[in-house]
Structures are given as structure tokens and as C-alpha cells.
Amino acid sequence: MTVTPSTLTPPEICWRSIGIWGDASCPKLAEEIHCHNCPVYIQSGRHQLEQTASDEYRRQWAEIMARPKETQPTDTVSLAIFRLGNHVLALRTSVFKRILEPRPIHPIPHRNTNVVLGLVALQGELQLAFSLPELLRLKSEPLVAGRKRILPRMALIEKQGERWVFPVDEMLGLHLLTSDSAMAVPSDENDPSTTYLTTMFELDGRIVNRIDDELLFAGLKRSLQ
Amino acid sequence: MLALLFTIGTERFGLDASEIVEVAPYVELLHGSQPHDFVAGEFSYRGTPTPIIDLGLLTGQSACPPLLSTRIILVRRASPKYPDRIIGLLAEKVTETVTITPAQLHTTDQQIDEAAFKTPLTLDGYGTVQLLHLDRLLPTVVLDLVLG
The missing domain is CATH 2.40.50.180 (CheA-289, Domain 4)
Structure with missing residues (x-):
């Protein structure tokens, strides 16, 4: 299987410069209130998932998925x-x-x-x-x-x-x-x-x-x- | 309708969440004697050997890359030969869900192909999302091949 590198480039880390963790000068803040609500921030979070899953990660999850599902009692x-x-x-x-x-x-x-x-x-x-x-x-x-x-x-x-x-x-x-x-x-x-x-x-x-x-x-x- | 969004090749797809049993990470797969190229392998889903179909390969595109956002969508399927089975569908960018209103379901200005495995929908903020029809994507012959 070939690994295709992510075609998405991470956007500028705006939340640290003009966002909540910066000087809060971003014009979007008036509407979004907090960077957590901003689509730019949300999309940046999704970029974190565009990384190759390590073999170790995939092996661990294979073990977890093989076990019976832990369910919370409902009653x-x-x-x-x-x-x-x-x-x-x-x-x-x-x-x-x-x-x-x-x-x-x-x-x-x-x-x-x-x-x-x-x-x-x-x-x-x-x-x-x-x-x-x-x-x-x-x-x-x-x-x-x-x-x-x-x-x-x-x-x-x-x-x-x-x-x-x-x-x-x-x-x-x-x-x-x-x-x-x-x-x-x-x-x-x-x-x-x-x-x-x-x-x-x-x-x-x-x-x-x-x-x-x-x-x-x-x-x-x-x-x- | 709540739909899970994902990508196959370059197209954005949506699948009715009520069809989904669970979403699993792209776990390490066992590669036995694959009945077809589009079967990526199998894994133990809660103790049961479960085949994984790579939706990229099934639709004639490239295989899903092993990224954190590539996930296995577990769905329940039935054929006369295998009345109740769970199979895994491997898809890319499985990171979002969206609520599709009945109005959005019926406002497609394109010609709907009743036999096609997908129906294009226009969703605000998402552009065109293809609604996936599992029964047409995975007809009985394909299920029997994969599960056999």
C-alpha cells in the first residue's frame, strides 16, 4: 500500500497571533466570540488527523477493537x-x-x-x-x-x-x-x-x-x- | 437525517448514520487470501473476523492512505446467503457528521439515476455531497464474494 502524503497544508496558526491566545485583534472574534467556535480553528484541528497512523497505533487499535465493547450500564x-x-x-x-x-x-x-x-x-x-x-x-x-x-x-x-x-x-x-x-x-x-x-x-x-x-x-x- | 461525511477519491460522501454500527480507526489488518483486490483485508471486530472493503479501490480509484483520518465504517449487511453480517468500509477523512434536512434531501436539480449508488445533494457550507446508497454500492453478489 502506498502512502500518499497529505495534500493539505496547515494554515497559519492565527489563534496564537491574532486570536484568543494572541492579541485578540482578529475581526472574526466579534462574531465567533472564541477561537473554539471558528471554522478556521476547527479545520486546523482536522489537519492534525492528516498524519500517517503509526504501525504501533494501528496494532494497538486492532487489539482494542478485537475485545468486546465496554458498555455503560443503562439502568x-x-x-x-x-x-x-x-x-x-x-x-x-x-x-x-x-x-x-x-x-x-x-x-x-x-x-x-x-x-x-x-x-x-x-x-x-x-x-x-x-x-x-x-x-x-x-x-x-x-x-x-x-x-x-x-x-x-x-x-x-x-x-x-x-x-x-x-x-x-x-x-x-x-x-x-x-x-x-x-x-x-x-x-x-x-x-x-x-x-x-x-x-x-x-x-x-x-x-x-x-x-x-x-x-x-x-x-x-x-x-x- | 444525521450523516457521516467522508471522502472517496476526490468526492465528498455522506452515509446515513442509522446504517452505521460503529466507526473504528484504521487498525492493522490481516491479509489472508483476498477474494478481490478491493478487499483490504480483515480484522477482528469484537472477536468476529470482519472483512474490510477499501471504498477507494471499490470505486476504481486509489487505495485509502493509512492516515489518522482514514477510518473503518462498520455497517450491518445481509444477503440471502449471509443474513446478518457486519462488514467494514474503509474511507478517507472520516471526521465529520452533518444533519441533512428533508428539504435538502429533495432539492437536487440534477437528474437522479435510480440505479446509481450515489445521489448528489447540495449542502450549505459543504458544497456537493454524494449521499451513498449501500444496497446499490454493495449488491448481493459483492457481499457474497466478500463474505465467502
Whole structure:
């Protein structure tokens, strides 16, 4: 096989002289904003591919293409992970609307239960605040030594137009849970929290309990009646 | 329609992306007893021996050079003898995709040859792009020859 040399000559490296990495005097910048968007820059990038592929490169790719394709699991659900005392809990990310700095909760006269804490003013709107440990009836345990209440937050959640706010001790991040790594939580008559906690999984050596968002919102609705 | 753009010889071509299984780099090929000159060789695609047709040679032009932009377009084909096979098409400058609108598909002022393996389309910014018809480019006889 003959190797035909590239007939394209690389254009002037304008992005370093008059572009974003130069003095930004290029008249096209007014329209393109950044060299990344400019056809000249894009075409120059394509010129990089007009090089001969080395034998080593072609051999490596032959090995990669011979292996079964690595696929990402598709049945995943994105969960937001947070902490309440010693409990690490997870709730579907899509129900979270905002994570906010803690702000005062104003009790509602004659309407306060253990679950409903009161009202919180958020951007000119009053939202109902609830206590997740009370709703789940989590057993409160003394904090493990070294664990401090470091970054308390308030989470605004919404499902089908119903909005609620609840305090958390710490937001820990997001996690993509695959269905095969989730285990069912054995239901325990003596532990009422298992009503809402349907599955659990291990994350960084800790057991995380997932709260079922359907059951959570149904439970919140009941708590108002 | 999303189309993958590539070059055969001097012409720019487009292939409906829904026909494509995967695009692979121009890997090292095994050269066995080639059934025809336009078969560049074969390689193990996910464990299955898969023949590669050099589209340059198939259309009577020069062989695709081993550049980084030369890639293998893997397509699924079927003939009565081989109902479900994947074959590789070697083409040059496989670096871009373009969305072709239904209006662009039907505004060709040139005479359309129903038997031709390509239909010229005029795309803004790309000039003339030949839409490739795989069933006409690779009729059953060619598939049987390549896969046999």
C-alpha cells in the first residue's frame, strides 16, 4: 500500500497571533466570540488527523477493537447522597430543586407536629419545612467521634408541584446507582424507618439507604392531614 | 437525517448514520487470501473476523492512505446467503457528521439515476455531497464474494 502524503497544508496558526491566545485583534472574534467556535480553528484541528497512523497505533487499535465493547450500564438512577446524624441517605437527584444555606424555620401556631417544622421563606415564597429523621423515625444515635455537624444545609425538593424543605447535616454528593448494586432492605416491623427505605447500597465502605421518593411525598402529604 | 461525511477519491460522501454500527480507526489488518483486490483485508471486530472493503479501490480509484483520518465504517449487511453480517468500509477523512434536512434531501436539480449508488445533494457550507446508497454500492453478489 502506498502512502500518499497529505495534500493539505496547515494554515497559519492565527489563534496564537491574532486570536484568543494572541492579541485578540482578529475581526472574526466579534462574531465567533472564541477561537473554539471558528471554522478556521476547527479545520486546523482536522489537519492534525492528516498524519500517517503509526504501525504501533494501528496494532494497538486492532487489539482494542478485537475485545468486546465496554458498555455503560443503562439502568442507572442518579441519587443525591446526604447525611443525617450517622445515617447516610440517598434520594433521587431529580426531586432536588435547590440546596440552600440554613435559614430560620418559623413555627406555624397550632399546626406543628413532630414532622412538620414550620415555614421557611425562600425567594419570596413560603415553603413547608419538615424533619426527615422524624418522618423516617430514624433512631438517633450519638455521632461517631470525629464526625462533626460540619456543613448543615437545607434541601428544597419538589415532586408534581409539591414542594418541601428539610434540613440535612451535610450534602455528600451525587452517585449513579446501577440496579445490580442495589440490595433490598429487609423490612423490619420493629424499625418503622424501613417503610420509606426500600433499597440500600454500599458507597465508599458505608451503607447508604435509599429513600423511595414516591413514598416520601405520600408520607409528607399524610403528615399534613 | 444525521450523516457521516467522508471522502472517496476526490468526492465528498455522506452515509446515513442509522446504517452505521460503529466507526473504528484504521487498525492493522490481516491479509489472508483476498477474494478481490478491493478487499483490504480483515480484522477482528469484537472477536468476529470482519472483512474490510477499501471504498477507494471499490470505486476504481486509489487505495485509502493509512492516515489518522482514514477510518473503518462498520455497517450491518445481509444477503440471502449471509443474513446478518457486519462488514467494514474503509474511507478517507472520516471526521465529520452533518444533519441533512428533508428539504435538502429533495432539492437536487440534477437528474437522479435510480440505479446509481450515489445521489448528489447540495449542502450549505459543504458544497456537493454524494449521499451513498449501500444496497446499490454493495449488491448481493459483492457481499457474497466478500463474505465467502
